[in-house]
Amino acid sequence: xxxxxxxxxxxxxxxxxxxxxxxxxxxxxxxxxxxxxxxxxxxxxxxxxxxxxxxxxxxxxxxxxxxxxxxxxxxxxxxxxxxxxxxxxxxxxxxxxxxxxxxxxxxxxxxxxxxxxxxxxxxxxxxxxxxxxxxxxxxxxxxxxxxxxxxxxxxxxxxxxxxxxxxxxxxxxxxxxxxxxxxxxxxxxxxxxxxxxxxxxxxxxxxxxxxxxxxxxxxxxxxxxxxxxx
Numbered sequence: 046x047x048x049x050x051x052x053x054x055x056x057x058x059x060x061x062x063x064x065x066x067x068x069x070x071x072x073x074x075x076x077x078x079x080x081x082x083x084x085x086x087x088x089x090x091x092x093x094x095x096x097x098x099x100x101x102x103x104x105x106x107x108x109x110x111x112x113x114x115x116x117x118x119x120x121x122x123x124x125x126x127x128x129x130x131x132x133x134x135x136x137x138x139x140x141x142x143x144x145x146x147x148x149x150x151x152x153x154x155x156x157x158x159x160x161x162x163x164x165x166x167x168x169x170x171x172x173x174x175x176x177x178x179x180x181x182x183x184x185x186x187x188x189x190x191x192x193x194x195x196x197x198x199x200x201x202x203x204x205x206x207x208x209x210x211x212x213x214x215x216x217x218x219x220x221x222x223x224x225x226x227x228x229x230x231x232x233x234x235x236x237x238x239x240x241x242x243x244x245x246x247x248x249x250x251x252x253x254x255x256x257x258x259x260x261x262x263x264x265x266x267x268x269x270x271x272x273x274x275x
Contacts, residue, residue, distance in 0.1 A: 100261035101223050105271075106230045106253065112269035114180055117225045118154065124223075126175040127158040130166060133184035164188050167209075167216035174222055182228035185213075186252055187245070196241055210252060218259040228253050230265065 103120065107113030121127050154160075158178075163169065164185055169177065179185070190196065193205045217224070232250045237243045257263045263275040 099223075102217060102220070102260045103225045103262045103264070104253075104257050104260040105225060105227050105264045105266060106257075106274075107227075107266035108230055108233070111266045113227050113229075113266040115153070116264070116266050116269070116271050117178060117180065117227045120225050121176055121178055121223075122155075124176050125157055127155075128169065128175055128177045129154060129158050129160045130169060130177060130179045131160055131162045132164060132166070132179065132181060132188060164192065167212040170213075170216035170220040170222060170224065176223040177225070179224065179226040182226055182252060182256065183231070183249060186249055190245070190248070195244075206248075210255070214255050214259065217256060226256065226260075228256065 103117075105113050105117045105120075107116075161169065166179060166185060189209050190206060193199065193202045193209070195202045195206055217226070229249065230253065231246050237246055257275070260275065262273070264271045265274055266272075
């Protein structure tokens, strides 16, 4: 009888995975295969364990209040430790609506998840560690454009922004960590009335396109319902 060989294992697929529940290929599944030499009517005498790879880089797109963040969190729900990268500005008393939104996000995350407020996504993705949830690329882009003075047309601002996007894409493409990134799909609405709004829409669309090109799976969430694009 020939020896059955297991498919390759990439070293970071441990524990149960929520990908099975959401219809994606995931960790281990037991598949029953009939023995080619069994007699007619004889039940299969063996099973083979087949390792199915789960995607390491997942991009979750959606509009405002589409349920994209909740869906992204469910993808990592079975992970005991997750680094939650919050790219938005910290909540303040001056903006109670934003503070309430941040509090809602924090309340539904497991207590074991670590929240890291940072714009240095490239640095985090380049380091080893637990799975990462990036929420979200839209606030990262807005914060980066603010930090570099893109809106004020500071000298060299556009070049610094382009370099930051390139660094993020390089880290995203090469990371060894499991990453779920959330981003807004902003191109389906009305044309922004201001030049700055149109600039941000264009930059966001180009960033999403590049991140999606290097993602192993892309989902679009509409009204809480995910649709697989890749």
